Amino acid sequence: MKVDFHCHSFCSKDSLTRIPVLISRAQSAGLDKLVITDHNTILGALAAQQLAPNLIIVGEEIQTTAGELLAIFVKKEIPKGLEPLEVIHALRSQGAFISVSHPFDPYRSGWTHHQLEEIAPLVDAIEIMNSRALLPVFNRRAVEFAAAHKLPGTAGSDAHLLVEVGRAALELPEFSDTKTLWHSIKSGQVVGGLSPFWVHFGSTWAKAVKAFNQHEIELL
Numbered sequence: 389m390k391v392d393f394h395c396h397s398f399c400s401k402d403s404l405t406r407i408p409v410l411i412s413r414a415q416s417a418g419l420d421k422l423v424i425t426d427h428n429t430i431l432g433a434l435a436a437q438q439l440a441p442n443l444i445i446v447g448e449e450i451q452t453t454a455g456e457l458l459a460i461f462v463k464k465e466i467p468k469g470l471e472p473l474e475v476i477h478a479l480r481s482q483g484a485f486i487s488v489s490h491p492f493d494p495y496r497s498g499w500t501h502h503q504l505e506e507i508a509p510l511v512d513a514i515e516i517m518n519s520r521a522l523l524p525v526f527n528r529r530a531v532e533f534a535a536a537h538k539l540p541g542t543a544g545s546d547a548h549l550l551v552e553v554g555r556a557a558l559e560l561p562e563f564s565d566t567k568t569l570w571h572s573i574k575s576g577q578v579v580g581g582l583s584p585f586w587v588h589f590g591s592t593w594a595k596a597v598k599a600f601n602q603h604e605i606e607l608l
Contacts, residue, residue, distance in 0.1 A: 394544025399432030417554030455499035516541030
């Protein structure tokens with residue numbers, strides 16, 4: 389299976405990608421599964437799963453008081469702003485699979501090395517390929533950290549624009565839930581690579597559009 393484990397939809401504050409076109413793009417990119425991991429919400433992922441249940445996995449990228457955690461097979465939304473251990477406990481209680489988003493990207497991580505060492509025994513994986521990393525070394529450090537802690541890796545485009553979907557993915561044996569993913573991911577192989585720098589301007593534009601629209605609504 390070819391799986392993009394990290395992707396955003398219109399339900400993230402920094403994306404304008406609508407669900408139907410996101411599904412179409414994932415299919416044309418040759419993905420067998422797409423994990424929609426919007427920021428601190430599962431509404432987009434749930435809507436997408438209703439439209440394409442064989443393609444979409446419900447995920448969430450959760451902002452803790454430190455860095456972000458990437459959750460897969462999420463059943464109940466986790467709010468932002470909780471302590472990392474609190475978020476991990478809440479995800480464990482619902483049987484989710486837990487990875488760590490772009491842990492060594494200094495522009496987006498938020499994690500200190502001490503915090504990563506503390507949570508390493510409690511998570512299932514580390515994101516070792518994030519297509520939005522500004523420099524390849526950020527992903528290499530994640531690979532080294534995962535290997536040192538005997539953790540498998542997830543890979544994802546971190547797509548906020550349609551063109552990014554499937555830019556990076558993991559090829560691995562078939563899985564259907566957290567338990568089978570935990571076994572399958574151990575033999576996963578990263579495919580794809582980094583997106584061009586300009587995709588970050590797309591996220592900035594999406595934030596600006598949504599902020600403007602909200603301002604217009606407030607004036608009405």
